[in-house]
Amino acid sequence: MDASVWTFKRPKQNALVRLLDHKPFLTFLCMLPAGLLLLLFLTYPLGLGFWLSFTDTQIGQAGEWVGLENFDSILHDRVFINTVWNTMFYTVVATVGKFALGLWLALLLNENLPFKSLLRAIILLPFIVPTVLSAIAFWFLYDPQFSIISYLLVDVLHLRTTYIDFLGTPWPARWSLIAANIWRGIPFVAITLLAGLQTISPSLYEAALLDGSSGWQRFRFITFPLLMPILAIVLTFSVLFTFTDFQLVYAITRGGPIDSTHLMATLAFQRGIPGGQLGEGAAIAVSMIPFLIFATLFSYFALARRKWQQGESND
Numbered sequence: 001m002d003a004s005v006w007t008f009k010r011p012k013q014n015a016l017v018r019l020l021d022h023k024p025f026l027t028f029l030c031m032l033p034a035g036l037l038l039l040l041f042l043t044y045p046l047g048l049g050f051w052l053s054f055t056d057t058q059i060g061q062a063g064e065w066v067g068l069e070n071f072d073s074i075l076h077d078r079v080f081i082n083t084v085w086n087t088m089f090y091t092v093v094a095t096v097g098k099f100a101l102g103l104w105l106a107l108l109l110n111e112n113l114p115f116k117s118l119l120r121a122i123i124l125l126p127f128i129v130p131t132v133l134s135a136i137a138f139w140f141l142y143d144p145q146f147s148i149i150s151y152l153l154v155d156v157l158h159l160r161t162t163y164i165d166f167l168g169t170p171w172p173a174r175w176s177l178i179a180a181n182i183w184r185g186i187p188f189v190a191i192t193l194l195a196g197l198q199t200i201s202p203s204l205y206e207a208a209l210l211d212g213s214s215g216w217q218r219f220r221f222i223t224f225p226l227l228m229p230i231l232a233i234v235l236t237f238s239v240l241f242t243f244t245d246f247q248l249v250y251a252i253t254r255g256g257p258i259d260s261t262h263l264m265a266t267l268a269f270q271r272g273i274p275g276g277q278l279g280e281g282a283a284i285a286v287s288m289i290p291f292l293i294f295a296t297l298f299s300y301f302a303l304a305r306r307k308w309q310q311g312e313s314n315d
Contacts, residue, residue: 052282059276070283080284083262090178090263091242097182098238099231102189107223109190110197120191127187135251138180142166142252170260173253177261180248185241189234196230197223236299240292264288 019025053070057063074080109120126134141147150163166176200223208218246265249255255262255270262270264284272281 049282049285052278053286055279057278057282059273059278063279066279070280071287074280074283074287079259079262080267082259083264083267084287086174086261087243087263090174090181090245091239094178094181094185094242095235095238097178098185098189098242099235101182102186103193105186105190106193106197107219109194120194123190124187126184127191131184131247132251134180134184135248138176138183138248139252142176144168167253168257170257173257173261177249177252180252181242181245184248185238188241189238192234193227193230196227200226232299236295239295243291243295244288 020029052063054065054067055063056066056069105123109116109123113119141149144150144163144165144167147163147166149166150160153160154163165172167173204222205218208222213221243263244265245263246269249261249263250266250269253261255266259267264287268281268284268288270281271284272278275281
């Protein structure tokens, strides 16, 4: 029999088939829809915000290019300077509070507790409830006349003679907002760290127990080093969420009293939308970007240190 009969001849492929077999083109094609969505909903608004920050645009009126005039103006604005300080203070204190309580709660839920699944579901409630509803609830808690906290302290426990004005003066208002933010942020930190705790092998703790280690030693030399990668990620997201917080602050205080609780996000909105100064509001919003980039880069470079992830020191 002729050998040519058994020879397989591959059919000639057209240009489209060859193009789809090309891996770089296929990768580009698969990423194209996501890229278009990012371009439409992220890149365009961000670029428009950058453009507006260099103009004197007002609502209903086209603006002209003014360069760095908006940035120079806000740098000499006492309200903006105080707002930057408020934002930094709010972010640092709230993040520390969320991490301390969230880590403690994660360690507690990692133990063999009765109704552990139910407790985990209950802990998620503050994170599930819409932010505006949480803000309204805290607004009632902080009401100067009908606050349940003041009622308990004055009328039940008789520890005070006057009701607390939570939102009427600067410092009580700041601490009240921080408490509300911590209450909302604890579930995210706790559940994320709990997931990380579940990945740590129990054999490490068993070996440490055989060596006679204490609970603090097990946490310091096993739990904490192995949680460091997750801690870095959670820290980054927590800082970003807290630094850009808007709904909670605006719904409870709207930046008052006397602009003492404004964050950069709420001040940018107030100047840009109710105030009508879109250019100035955009400049305040753009001023947030360096802080956010710094937080992101800190997490990225920290996670790039592989020995640091494993609880070892770098060479």
